[in-house]
Amino acid sequence: MVYCKLSQVDFSNVIGITERGKQREYRKARGAQQRYPLQPEEPTSGTPSSQRSPPAVPPPARGAHQRYPLQPEEPTSGTPSSQRSPPAVPPPARGAHQRYPLQPEEPTSDTQSGQSIHNHDSLKDRPVPLSKHQLEILACSRMQAQERGLVYLVTGGCGFLGQHLLQVLLEKEDSVTEIRLFDKHINSSLHDTDRVKVVLIQGDITDYSSVLEASRGADLVIHTASLVDVWHKVPETVIQAVNVQGTLNVINACVENGIQYLVYTSSMEVVGPNVKGDSFIRGNEDTVYNVCHAMPYPRSKAKAERLVLEANGSKVNGGACLYTCSLRPTGIYGEQHQLMREFYQMGVKTGGWIIRGVPRETEHGRVYAGNVAWMHLLAARSLRERPERLGGEVYFCYDDSPYKSYEDFNMQFLSGFNFRQIRVPLAVLWFVACMNDLVRRALKPVYNYTPLLNRYTLAVASTSFTVASDKAHRHFEYSPLYDWDQCKARTQRWVDTFPLEDRKDC
Secondary structure, eight states: OOOOOGGGOOOTTOOOHHHHHHHHHHHHHHOGGGOOOOOTTOOOOOOOGGGSOOTTSOOOOSOGGGSOSSOSSSOTTSSOGGGSOOTTSOOGGGSHHHHOSSOTTSOOTTSOTTBOOOOTTSGGGSOOOOOHHHHHHHHHHHHHHHHHOEEEEEETTTSHHHHHHHHHHHHHOTTEEEEEEEESSOOTTOOOOSSOEEEEEEOOTTOHHHHHHHHTTOSEEEEOOOOOOSSSOSOHHHHHIIIIIHHHHHHHHHHHHTOOEEEEEOOGGGTOOOTTOOOEEEEOTTOBOOOOOOSHHHHHHHHHHHHHHHHTTOBOTTSOBOEEEEEEEOEEESTTOHHHHHHHHHHHHTTSEEEEOSOTTOOBOEEEHHHHHHHHHHHHHHHHHOHHHHTTEEEEEOOSOOOBOHHHHHHHHHGGGTOEEEEOOHHHHHHHHHHHHHHHHHHTTTOOOOOSOOHHHHHHHTSOEEEOOHHHHHHHOOOOSSOHHHHHHHHHHHHTTSOHHHHHHO
């Protein structure tokens, strides 16, 4: 048992929640006509009122971007104070309902696509202060972690993103001494290093007992495990079980095992593109968009993300709080990317022909897997160090990869195979996509017909959707670990390993 000395903890930055409560009572007693609301510049610093400057000329103690996480007259939760959680638990204002302007189950079709709301200095973009008790628990856990080293659990750790995440953690995160890779399918080629112990744990994310045992003793969980399917290959019940129930299992395991930090790998598809063709150009987390989920996968990711964000501030065993955040990568590419391989194989099967029809002006933001892993590392580190800043937040994940259509982006890696390209009108592609959906439904009782082209995949491919990662840069100083030249070179080296016999067929 490790005990920490609370006398060593610096509480000078704790905001006086009790002082604010006294101010509210004082104003209520004076009546509405005699109220003196806090001026926008006055931080509620927890300093005795006798030592603070008069309200009209307050000292700029915490900087403009950090002031007033809780305004006395305007609680950020949007609910009466009698219904809000105690101060020890971060209020639900930082949950999904405040940041996700349109709930996926109830899309508002009259919203204008691409309408930006630049609200970076709003209340939700400022850190919620921790109580004295929370700071004490946080200080103890940090001292314990420093003595024994950190243990990270990565669900889906042997998958595409999980392998990139392992590599980045091994190279860039010195505080971690053990990384547990929890996956249904184990990759035995992943092994320890001289400094970090790598533990392979085979298990099913839908089995709570497996998740609970794998997470026992972990300090932080990065939940990347997910089932991606936009081709109707997998029943919706299975997608929901993995993506939604699996996420709930991870949250409950964190609570039961006293784990304080959870980073969730979400997706840009919790927002869009939608099947209506509404573009999203250089959007951020506050950009209003007509969210309309037409497939089980984005619908399940949106539900799972809400579960994660709503769990922020929950009590875990031991009396501490659970802090969560969610990352939304755009279309990920890089070594071991299965869709890149399938795009290549499709060209081989057609005798070297690539059929194209997506409008040339279509833009998508693609992101290299190594940079997605890097953002996870930075988010995990900052969530431990500044949970009041990142807790309950979402972040788009993008790097400096060029904006191109999916077709153009993939072809820049496959150009060496001399595929011949044929362009057809977009209307022809829509006709083929609709026919594919009809045939799939007709054959469903006897055969699972799942072509890559359907109405949903065509709508996504032909709708421009690009994002900005400015919020991640502001909150935890994210910038890409690999520049575009490095991303392209690393991916190209892997593409060049595709089977030689297949190339001859082209």
